[in-house]
Amino acid sequence: MALTPEKFLKDKLSPDAFSKLIQLRNQKLLEFISEYIKKCNPASVFVCTDDAEDIEYIKKRSLHNGEEKALAISGHTVHFDNYLDQARDKKHTAILLPAGKTLDEKISTMDRTSGLDDIQNIMQDIMTGKEMIVRFFCLGPNASPFSIPAVQITDSAYVAHSEDLLYRPGYREFLRLGNSARFFKFIHSQGELDERNTCKNLDQRRVYIDLEEEIVYSANTQYGGNTIGLKKLAMRLAIQRAFNEGWLTEHMLIMAIHGPGGRSTYFTGAFPSLCGKTSTAMLEGETIVGDDIAYLHKKDGEVRAVNVEKGIFGIIMGINSKDDPIQWNALHSPNEVIFSNILVTSDLNAYWVGKDGEMPQKGENHSGEWWKGKQDDSGRDIPPSHPNARFTISLDAMQNLDKAAHDPAGVPISGIVYGGRDADTSVPVEEAFHWNHGIVTKGAALESETTAATLGKEGVRQFNPMSNLDFLSISIGNYVRINLDFGKNLKKSPLIFSVNYFLLDENGKFLNEKNDKKVWYRWMELRVNGDVEAIVTPTGRIPRYEDLNPLFKSILDKDYTLSEYTKQFTVRIPENLHKIDRIVNIYKNILDTPREIFMELSAQKDRLQKAQQEHGDYITPRQLS
Numbered sequence: 092m093a094l095t096p097e098k099f100l101k102d103k104l105s106p107d108a109f110s111k112l113i114q115l116r117n118q119k120l121l122e123f124i125s126e127y128i129k130k131c132n133p134a135s136v137f138v139c140t141d142d143a144e145d146i147e148y149i150k151k152r153s154l155h156n157g158e159e160k161a162l163a164i165s166g167h168t169v170h171f172d173n174y175l176d177q178a179r180d181k182k183h184t185a186i187l188l189p190a191g192k193t194l195d196e197k198i199s200t201m202d203r204t205s206g207l208d209d210i211q212n213i214m215q216d217i218m219t220g221k222e223m224i225v226r227f228f229c230l231g232p233n234a235s236p237f238s239i240p241a242v243q244i245t246d247s248a249y250v251a252h253s254e255d256l257l258y259r260p261g262y263r264e265f266l267r268l269g270n271s272a273r274f275f276k277f278i279h280s281q282g283e284l285d286e287r288n289t290c291k292n293l294d295q296r297r298v299y300i301d302l303e304e305e306i307v308y309s310a311n312t313q314y315g316g317n318t319i320g321l322k323k324l325a326m327r328l329a330i331q332r333a334f335n336e337g338w339l340t341e342h343m344l345i346m347a348i349h350g351p352g353g354r355s356t357y358f359t360g361a362f363p364s365l366c367g368k369t370s371t372a373m374l375e376g377e378t379i380v381g382d383d384i385a386y387l388h389k390k391d392g393e394v395r396a397v398n399v400e401k402g403i404f405g406i407i408m409g410i411n412s413k414d415d416p417i418q419w420n421a422l423h424s425p426n427e428v429i430f431s432n433i434l435v436t437s438d439l440n441a442y443w444v445g446k447d448g449e450m451p452q453k454g455e456n457h458s459g460e461w462w463k464g465k466q467d468d469s470g471r472d473i474p475p476s477h478p479n480a481r482f483t484i485s486l487d488a489m490q491n492l493d494k495a496a497h498d499p500a501g502v503p504i505s506g507i508v509y510g511g512r513d514a515d516t517s518v519p520v521e522e523a524f525h526w527n528h529g530i531v532t533k534g535a536a537l538e539s540e541t542t543a544a545t546l547g548k549e550g551v552r553q554f555n556p557m558s559n560l561d562f563l564s565i566s567i568g569n570y571v572r573i574n575l576d577f578g579k580n581l582k583k584s585p586l587i588f589s590v591n592y593f594l595l596d597e598n599g600k601f602l603n604e605k606n607d608k609k610v611w612y613r614w615m616e617l618r619v620n621g622d623v624e625a626i627v628t629p630t631g632r633i634p635r636y637e638d639l640n641p642l643f644k645s646i647l648d649k650d651y652t653l654s655e656y657t658k659q660f661t662v663r664i665p666e667n668l669h670k671i672d673r674i675v676n677i678y679k680n681i682l683d684t685p686r687e688i689f690m691e692l693s694a695q696k697d698r699l700q701k702a703q704q705e706h707g708d709y710i711t712p713r714q715l716s
């Protein structure tokens with residue numbers, strides 16, 4: 092007769108580990124853990140509670156296993172992923188769907204039965220000789236109606252350590268909820284490792300999301316975006332839950348912009364990876380709630396949001412003391428930081444592309460021993476750090492953490508921002524006319540050029556609704572529909588904006604500097620509070636020169652000229668019309684596209700064509716005011 096999970100666990104685990112699990116009084120949890128101990132067959136199991144000594148054990152294990160190495164500054168470590176495991180593997184990531192169910196072809200899916208067979212084979216005995224770690228987390232603030240408890244099983248102490256910096260502790264949450272905990276489940280194994288402690292069997296790399304059981308499987312990979320279950324893997328599960336329950340899971344930062352008289356106005360912002368999301372959330376003078384994933388609920392007619400995380404898995408390329416003083420300080424102070432895929436110099440310091448100072452001539456990086464001029468197998472120079480090299484740090488180490496960051500009730504949202512990597516179409520900042528106009532033309536129509544955050548070619552313009560395409564577990568049409576519906580019955584709707592940090596002039600030069608965004612956010616803050624007027628264009632409302640000029644002076648000490656303003660805010664009619672055609676064609680092929688999409692896009696096209704007849708292809712703000 093098969094043993095009950097309790098009996099199996101009692102035989103298999105140390106008395107200490109068993110007692111930690113049994114205290115949680117959750118049968119489903121015991122079943123899940125015992126099933127994967129049987130399957131993965133680890134040599135031992137460590138159950139990690141929220142206690143400091145358990146957490147310390149994980150950190151020590153990571154160093155002991157060689158998954159992380161200590162650097163010169165106290166608390167800093169470095170981790171390397173395999174040279175070919177440096178980003179999210181979209182090709183081997185799939186949502187498992189039961190027979191007969193389909194999603195749009197832009198969402199990677201797979202038949203559930205074949206997917207489960209495949210992953211169960213891969214997971215068989217995958218932890219032989221290794222220690223399995225079981226950890227508990229809380230997605231969102233502790234004891235909050237927004238939050239979702241989660242359990243992570245992994246054989247990587249690096250993954251478990253990263254999650255400690257990134258997520259709120261969950262053992263007590265499980266204790267509090269007992270059998271009523273509706274939790275997400277994550278099971279990860281890095282599989283066999285090579286002499287550098289990086290994954291050997293990349294051909295067996297898999298990330299499968301089983302919506303039915305709310306389990307995510309990840310195997311033969313170490314890169315955080317593929318392995319840190321609670322990050323982008325949990326997001327797919329949460330998008331489905333949000334859809335079923337009428338709230339939103341978004342790829343969004345949350346921050347407070349500090350306007351006149353010390354007022355705090357909260358914004359969320361959605362950007363694809365490597366498009367300035369973290370640097371926006373970190374703007375000097377403002378305060379951060381979160382930089383990547385938000386849950387949004389409606390409460391008493393108001394939109395409120397929480398940061399699902401409590402730390403940053405940020406892109407390090409380009410961080411320098413002038414543009415990013417807060418991150419710079421945090422990365423140079425003795426606190427816990429895990430660097431990944433940077434260059435480590437012989438004196439154990441971290442170097443990355445875009446850091447202040449001279450580039451070292453040699454060191455260790457994601458390719459192993461590195462020297463200036465080293466080339467890969469195809470003859471391309473290997474940069475000192477990978478463009479997707481990261482740092483993992485707790486937000487508590489940041490001077491700019493917002494005072495409401497851990498509030499279980501979330502923060503009230505007054506503005507929602509969408510931005511992508513767009514060389515030629517949208518102006519640097521623009522307000523939508525109303526909720527549906529914003530959701531459709533700024534969010535659902537978002538396009539961005541691909542970046543190093545995912546494997547594959549960079550710089551290709553891609554459709555990426557709300558910057559969330561990679562993480563959707565429901566159809567695109569349904570996803571846009573819930574965003575449209577979310578705007579109904581609000582006492583005061585948040586204003587919706589687009590930003591574009593990547594606009595180029597006719598010679599391919601950026602029209603803005605990195606820090607100009609400080610001004611755009613202060614302008615949006617003034618708009619939300621009704622303090623400034625705006626100019627109406629066919630695509631939305633843009634700032635007046637007379638409002639931006641003093642903001643540039645006071646915030647950046649810059650003399651912002653009328654000619655810069657005119658170049659940046661000229662409405663580019665042909666580019667905007669082409670974009671509408673591209674987006675309409677996409678939505679025509681999506682089954683359940685809400686009709687509001689076609690209505691808003693067609694109205695925008697009419698406005699653009701009318702303006703074109705009156706003013707020509709390129710219309711300056713002066714012509715419209």
Ligand code: OXD
Nearest residue numbers: 316363364383404544
């Ligand atoms: C991330 C991503 O790591 O979106 O946040 O790739």
Ligand code: MN
Nearest residue numbers: 342363364383
């Ligand atoms: Mn992200």
